[in-house]
Amino acid sequence: MSLPANDLEEDEVMQDWSSIAKLANDSPLAALPRRGEKDYEPDGTDLQELLLYRARDAMYSTLEQGVRGAVVKSRVVAYYDPQSHSAVVPKPRGNFLQTMGESDAQGALWLEFFEFMYLAERGTVTPCWKRHDDNNDGDIPLSIEDMYALFKDQQEMDNFAIYSQLKRLGFIVQLASPALSLYPPGLAASSPVRTASNALHRVLSTVSHYRMTLFNGFMYNQWSWYVRRYTSSPQIYESLNKLIQCAAVPHTAHQLYNDYSPQDSSQSLNITFNVWKPNPAFKKKLPELPDFQVATYNKNSTQQSFPTYKELQAVFRSLDYKFSFLARDSDTEFWDNNTYIDGELRSAKLEALQSNPRNKGKAKASKPAPPAKKMKGKKKQRTVSPQVEQMRRPKNGYRSFLLAVMDNGIISFAKISEADFGSEDVWYKPAPGQKNNTAKPQRQTSKIAA
Amino acid sequence: MSKRTANALRYKYPLPVHPLVLPELIVHNPISWAVWLYQYVRQCNALAERISVTITPEGNAFPHIEVRDPTDMMYLWDNGFFGTGQLSRSEPTWFERKQLELSKDTVGGGKQLSLEQITRSRRQQRQEFKQQREKVEAELLALRQQGVITPEEESKVLEREREKLRAYRESHSSLKELPGDDTSLPDDIFDDEGNLRRLEALELLPVEALFLTYALPILDISPKELIDSIISSDDPAALDRLLMHYTAYHHYRSQGWCVRSGIKFGCDYILYKRGPPFQHAEFCVQVLDSEDSKPYTWYASTARVCGGASKTLILCYVTRNSSPEQTRRWAADGKLADVLSSMSVGEVVYRRWVPGRNRD
Numbered sequence: 001m002s003l004p005a006n007d008l009e010e011d012e013v014m015q016d017w018s019s020i021a022k023l024a025n026d027s028p029l030a031a032l033p034r035r036g037e038k039d040y041e042p043d044g045t046d047l048q049e050l051l052l053y054r055a056r057d058a059m060y061s062t063l064e065q066g067v068r069g070a071v072v073k074s075r076v077v078a079y080y081d082p083q084s085h086s087a088v089v090p091k092p093r094g095n096f097l098q099t100m101g102e103s104d105a106q107g108a109l110w111l112e113f114f115e116f117m118y119l120a121e122r123g124t125v126t127p128c129w130k131r132h133d134d135n136n137d138g139d140i141p142l143s144i145e146d147m148y149a150l151f152k153d154q155q156e157m158d159n160f161a162i163y164s165q166l167k168r169l170g171f172i173v174q175l176a177s178p179a180l181s182l183y184p185p186g187l188a189a190s191s192p193v194r195t196a197s198n199a200l201h202r203v204l205s206t207v208s209h210y211r212m213t214l215f216n217g218f219m220y221n222q223w224s225w226y227v228r229r230y231t232s233s234p235q236i237y238e239s240l241n242k243l244i245q246c247a248a249v250p251h252t253a254h255q256l257y258n259d260y261s262p263q264d265s266s267q268s269l270n271i272t273f274n275v276w277k278p279n280p281a282f283k284k285k286l287p288e289l290p291d292f293q294v295a296t297y298n299k300n301s302t303q304q305s306f307p308t309y310k311e312l313q314a315v316f317r318s319l320d321y322k323f324s325f326l327a328r329d330s331d332t333e334f335w336d337n338n339t340y341i342d343g344e345l346r347s348a349k350l351e352a353l354q355s356n357p358r359n360k361g362k363a364k365a366s367k368p369a370p371p372a373k374k375m376k377g378k379k380k381q382r383t384v385s386p387q388v389e390q391m392r393r394p395k396n397g398y399r400s401f402l403l404a405v406m407d408n409g410i411i412s413f414a415k416i417s418e419a420d421f422g423s424e425d426v427w428y429k430p431a432p433g434q435k436n437n438t439a440k441p442q443r444q445t446s447k448i449a450a
Numbered sequence: 451m452s453k454r455t456a457n458a459l460r461y462k463y464p465l466p467v468h469p470l471v472l473p474e475l476i477v478h479n480p481i482s483w484a485v486w487l488y489q490y491v492r493q494c495n496a497l498a499e500r501i502s503v504t505i506t507p508e509g510n511a512f513p514h515i516e517v518r519d520p521t522d523m524m525y526l527w528d529n530g531f532f533g534t535g536q537l538s539r540s541e542p543t544w545f546e547r548k549q550l551e552l553s554k555d556t557v558g559g560g561k562q563l564s565l566e567q568i569t570r571s572r573r574q575q576r577q578e579f580k581q582q583r584e585k586v587e588a589e590l591l592a593l594r595q596q597g598v599i600t601p602e603e604e605s606k607v608l609e610r611e612r613e614k615l616r617a618y619r620e621s622h623s624s625l626k627e628l629p630g631d632d633t634s635l636p637d638d639i640f641d642d643e644g645n646l647r648r649l650e651a652l653e654l655l656p657v658e659a660l661f662l663t664y665a666l667p668i669l670d671i672s673p674k675e676l677i678d679s680i681i682s683s684d685d686p687a688a689l690d691r692l693l694m695h696y697t698a699y700h701h702y703r704s705q706g707w708c709v710r711s712g713i714k715f716g717c718d719y720i721l722y723k724r725g726p727p728f729q730h731a732e733f734c735v736q737v738l739d740s741e742d743s744k745p746y747t748w749y750a751s752t753a754r755v756c757g758g759a760s761k762t763l764i765l766c767y768v769t770r771n772s773s774p775e776q777t778r779r780w781a782a783d784g785k786l787a788d789v790l791s792s793m794s795v796g797e798v799v800y801r802r803w804v805p806g807r808n809r810d
Contacts, residue, residue: 037604037605037608043591043594043595044595045591045594045595045597046597047594047597047599047600047601047604048594050601051601054601165805166805169805169806169809170809171805171809209791212791213787213788213791216787216790216791217785217787217788219787220664220665220786220787225467225494225495225496225667226494226496228495229470229490229493229494229495230467230469230470230495231469231470231472232469233463233464233465233468233469235469236465236467236469236495237464237465237704237705237706240665240700240703240704241701241704241705243665243700243704243787243790243791244697244700244701244704244790244793244794244795245791245793245794245795246701246794246795246796247769247794247795247796247797249796277808277809277810278809278810292808297746299745299746299747305743306743306744306745306746306749307743308740308741308742308743309738309740309741309742309767309769309796309798310740310741312798313796391723391732394733394762394764394797394799395732395733395762395799396799397798397799400799402803405746405750407746412750412802413802413803413804413805414749414750414753414800414801414802414803415799415800415801415802415803416798416799416800417798417799417801418796418797418798418799419764419797419798419799420797421701421702421705421707421764421797422701422705422795424705425705425706426705426706426707426723427464427705427706428464428706428724
């Protein structure tokens, strides 16, 4: 099947630099340049060499255009702290403050190592090693090579690569942390009630399973068909679909609560990052639940193999993000009342923030934003037929996470979601108006026992 | 009659077992109760005569499970899309096609092309187009090697050639009937009286055959006989594999999906919501043991192939809740209900995720 040309992902097409330099200088409003022809392999001709040279030359000349460098006055210095393997910015300044790092009481910003690395690579901060003498100007600047030498292991490096890839594409990325959760605090601890209900559930399911086995033993007896009578096709399906047990997939908040078990370090696959879609209203201190969660996996590592079903299930159980099947993304009220930040409800925290007289001005400024968002959500709301909805459910699945696969520096993402075919009956049900059809004489009557 | 209503009538029943046809029950008319009751007791869902299957060669690693009777072949296809015609795309239509083809001299004129002919003619068109394109590329390379062309000229030449190719494609877009390619068939496709012989059989997948004898009373072979004749006793792994695949097959069939082999898309099964004549398959299913872990490339390449055909890849993990020895013992004793009740399935959707497309 051939796909239309516009189906090619923009991220995956090489950039064409050949006219960007001209564009930047001459007419900034001109249309983007068209991409050149693609040569698939070297054909040994001078012409190809010439084309390649021109393209390269265009790229270098673009890069050389304009003044590059940092203004000393606006330089932001970050110091590496070997003890905590992180970095501190004593005088933080810049856009990155909105989404990265954590401020302490002194107003300094602490960055995770991968954040530090990312900002240093981009040239946003100047990385330095703090000399612990008294004179301040004796700091040792770090080069990018020095920085790379500070990575502790391969996994940290992979995580950094995945982090920076997502950051460069505009996503907001933070380390996954239990402080931000959909689940009320204390849920994870196995309360006696929960253990008891689990035990009861287990007993009940064993009993029902035993009963099902008996039923199936009868149902699939060769002679049972002469005893049983079905008056519609759905009945036949309903008696058939009891044979195979299906995994229980949580669909509601209550089921999610019961199935939740926080991740522990013994798992072979863990959620590393929380990812939000680009959002200018993002609040670092009061984040919403993340849109995605990312687990990282190195394809070439001998210690890791692709997760088995049990390992995937462990990850599903530990997921903690904006489950799209619970409520719409635009339903801010629902999410605020179901997000716990450090054990406190987000809605309560937001209220406290707004009632705080010091923040009054700020709160007012940020207030008009949510209604606008809601309007947008309403616009998108379209009614879909139940059949379409039914086909969407198994396609989208329920709980899902992103598996970031690192293969020799090339990152690819896979969305792994839990599907539940066992809860969807897709057999054909004639619409009420079609009933006349079924009453027509059958073509295959001779086939039916008389 | 439109194609849609014709199809709806033809494929009215999703399974080869039909529901009972009962007279209307009128509450205030006791005679209607009696008629109803009489019909209810007299009728039966099972077929009057089971469909006979031939398994050849017995005990082979790749046995063929064939249904040879033409009425039975069509019955299995019309009622749930079971099996594949050996000489057809899927519906066993070889005999009718061949007859139509042979009668062409007498009828002549605009004839309707069969699905197989359309596929063949499309493939040939595509191949011809590719040959044209290769020619253009070779010409361009020759020009480059002679060094008589500048980049600007080249892009002009390319534009011109592309225009030509487009025109070529448009002028060749009508489908035409190609001569038959039945050269691989034996010479004696006619019997002594000069009539076309029915060479085609409907071939069933092992899981399909098992479903039709174990879950539904259709084939004239018992489940145990079937398993014994398609799986040799010295290969327990093959038995495990069959039971695992059957678990998945039964699971989807019993939820109402039309399950067919997914070999064209590099996976185990494809799921149609109603059946091939109604819409494209939506899902590709790979059946895996819950302990399985394949190399990442396997998942990625399967997902690419399925994604390329705009289908969703489902990894169907089958968990065995009893030991393999126990399962094999049950299977040997013919206690398939015990085996299958001890299995459970869990599904995972594997989909490539492109960051740039999921930003907002």
